[in-house]
Amino acid sequence: MAQKKIRVLLAKPDLDGHDRGAKVVALALRDAGMEITYTGLHNSIDQIVNAAIQEDVDVIGLSIMTGAHLSIAKTLLHRLKRESVDDMCVIIGGVIPKQDIPKLEALGIDGVFPGGAQFDEIAASIKKMIAERGE
Amino acid sequence: MGVAKYIKNQKDAIEEVIYQSGIKVKPSYGPDDLKEVGFDYEKDLADPGQYPFTRSIHPQGYRSRAWTTRQYTGFGTPAETNARFKMMIAHGQNGLNVAFDLPTQMGLDSDDPKAKGEVGRVGMAVDSLQDFEIAFKDIPFDRIGAGLTINANATVMLAMYQAVAKKYGYPKEKISATPQNDILKEMIGRGAWIFPVEHGVRLVGDSIEYAIKELPRCNPVSLCGYHIRESGATPAQEIGYSFEIARAYIENVVARGLKPDDFVGRFSFNFNVYGNLWEQVAKFRAARKLWAKMLKEEYGVTEPKKLFLRGLFGGGGSGLTKAQPENNIIRSSYYALAAALGGAQTTALCSFDEAFTIPTPRAALLSLRTLEILMDEVGLRDTVDPLAGSYFIETLTKQMEAKIRDEMQKIKDLGGMINAVSTGAIQSEIANQAYTFEKGMQNNELIKVGVNKYAEEDEPEVELHEYNETWAKDQIASVQEVRRTRNNRDVVRCLKKLEQVTRDGQNVMPCLVECCDAYATVGEMTGVFREVFGEWREPNIF
Numbered sequence: 001m002a003q004k005k006i007r008v009l010l011a012k013p014d015l016d017g018h019d020r021g022a023k024v025v026a027l028a029l030r031d032a033g034m035e036i037t038y039t040g041l042h043n044s045i046d047q048i049v050n051a052a053i054q055e056d057v058d059v060i061g062l063s064i065m066t067g068a069h070l071s072i073a074k075t076l077l078h079r080l081k082r083e084s085v086d087d088m089c090v091i092i093g094g095v096i097p098k099q100d101i102p103k104l105e106a107l108g109i110d111g112v113f114p115g116g117a118q119f120d121e122i123a124a125s126i127k128k129m130i131a132e133r134g135e
Numbered sequence: 136m137g138v139a140k141y142i143k144n145q146k147d148a149i150e151e152v153i154y155q156s157g158i159k160v161k162p163s164y165g166p167d168d169l170k171e172v173g174f175d176y177e178k179d180l181a182d183p184g185q186y187p188f189t190r191s192i193h194p195q196g197y198r199s200r201a202w203t204t205r206q207y208t209g210f211g212t213p214a215e216t217n218a219r220f221k222m223m224i225a226h227g228q229n230g231l232n233v234a235f236d237l238p239t240q241m242g243l244d245s246d247d248p249k250a251k252g253e254v255g256r257v258g259m260a261v262d263s264l265q266d267f268e269i270a271f272k273d274i275p276f277d278r279i280g281a282g283l284t285i286n287a288n289a290t291v292m293l294a295m296y297q298a299v300a301k302k303y304g305y306p307k308e309k310i311s312a313t314p315q316n317d318i319l320k321e322m323i324g325r326g327a328w329i330f331p332v333e334h335g336v337r338l339v340g341d342s343i344e345y346a347i348k349e350l351p352r353c354n355p356v357s358l359c360g361y362h363i364r365e366s367g368a369t370p371a372q373e374i375g376y377s378f379e380i381a382r383a384y385i386e387n388v389v390a391r392g393l394k395p396d397d398f399v400g401r402f403s404f405n406f407n408v409y410g411n412l413w414e415q416v417a418k419f420r421a422a423r424k425l426w427a428k429m430l431k432e433e434y435g436v437t438e439p440k441k442l443f444l445r446g447l448f449g450g451g452g453s454g455l456t457k458a459q460p461e462n463n464i465i466r467s468s469y470y471a472l473a474a475a476l477g478g479a480q481t482t483a484l485c486s487f488d489e490a491f492t493i494p495t496p497r498a499a500l501l502s503l504r505t506l507e508i509l510m511d512e513v514g515l516r517d518t519v520d521p522l523a524g525s526y527f528i529e530t531l532t533k534q535m536e537a538k539i540r541d542e543m544q545k546i547k548d549l550g551g552m553i554n555a556v557s558t559g560a561i562q563s564e565i566a567n568q569a570y571t572f573e574k575g576m577q578n579n580e581l582i583k584v585g586v587n588k589y590a591e592e593d594e595p596e597v598e599l600h601e602y603n604e605t606w607a608k609d610q611i612a613s614v615q616e617v618r619r620t621r622n623n624r625d626v627v628r629c630l631k632k633l634e635q636v637t638r639d640g641q642n643v644m645p646c647l648v649e650c651c652d653a654y655a656t657v658g659e660m661t662g663v664f665r666e667v668f669g670e671w672r673e674p675n676i677f
Binding site: 012014015017019023026030037041071097114115120 | 237238240241243252253256257324325327328365367456457490491492567569570574586673675676677
């Protein structure tokens, strides 16, 4: 039986328009067999959460370059909770200083992949976290 | 990043070299190579300062004038930025390149809920003329020109620059501003767009038309291949796409009844330098020639000065790494060398800590010193176009020219640049390039020192610029105070007029200057455009 494809929503929150990383990761995850939706630029957290619910995705991936990752992560997780969404994984990529990775994880982010992270590693991590969620 | 592919044999000897633009490089070059590419001195080069300006736009290059240094600068409030401007000028910088925060670039006031967390973060916050008064205090407008790195609402900032210059007693004929103002490039990469394509291009056209008549020393548009390359394009695409974008703007202005001859001489360019040294140098030489030929042969421009490709060739941020960040100082030095060998009129470098965040004063100063050392110490001013006549460089320049032409043709085949952007065809092409490149890095086909070769486990800490939350509070208080104390009847009247002018399709610039004079805010002025134009919806490329 064919396995169900993992569905990923990639999003660029707020005002930043540097989307090279988001687009490249979208192509890599597509090649790794996942189904990708990319929100495009200038999305509010509400728009991202609505799109994720509408598309019924397994993973939300945020690409953040501006240094605002901690506050964005908090807001997004809060919104998901309010919508009673507890089966989606959230991952973050972009310009993320090393010291902030444990902070993001403590907030409840499932994976942090700063610029330069290997595609194989991102895809493998997603597959693993989805498998663990399913158990 | 690493940009040339090197195929090696088992003994580590290089068997094949392929540049990012797809050119294969031979182990050695001689007179036969020049014959093969049809090289002709008069036709392909001519003397420096002579058409087609491949060698230089000036007969003596940097002997007559060293390059202008313009480090990208701005953060926090206008007061913070003014202090940094003055520091850089005191250390020898002779131009400004203003960095605006994202709310300003997106036409939002600092107290707009959508601006939260971003006020003063990646650039200076600007809400009203009062902020420009503070930012440009004691800056000699007649001596120091300002690049304004803003696009979607560049018209607003150009108007504000004229307004602040007047306030400080400089007539508009004397001021030199270069708003980036390249909206099609924002739609291809970087992403600070607001309005739909046709309205975005109309605003670019408005500022060109206005500047030609009213601001004779301003360069109303800086065609910015830089960000196209940062998004993943090859060097040949960077240039080819910029020229096709220029064509879209030319056509917009020509449709208003102006002749190319009236305005193309005020176009300027902003190109990227990173990666392979030779490919960059050949790229700049080929670009100068192709631009001059395009204007002369296709648009009938004859006056030599109007055929000049004048450019800021700046060190590319994409080339820098977070790993072993001090290596970026060395990388950027070579990028600056390539810019000098390519004949840049103006230059700037990303600072070594910019893979993390905006630069500390020490890092910014190091970039400036790098540029000064090239001009003052190691002999880059000695003679113009020193690589001319090299069998390799001349062959490569001819090959780059052909590659750039191919890229231009592809855009024409897509129905022109406006169409290519509207359908997402070009964004898709660049995303695929970026992906191929990244895979090359991850497979170690492309080498990046400190990342996929000679990597180290433990990295030393670097001192970084820190964002100060009080900047946003101060800025919000300041814009609210401006709204309380200005003459709001004047503001309402100006904004109403702006709306009418915008709807009627008249040039928005004169009215924007009035709005700025009345202390209308960036959010209010851009808000009028949002109301009339609506917002762009990106084509889906996945």
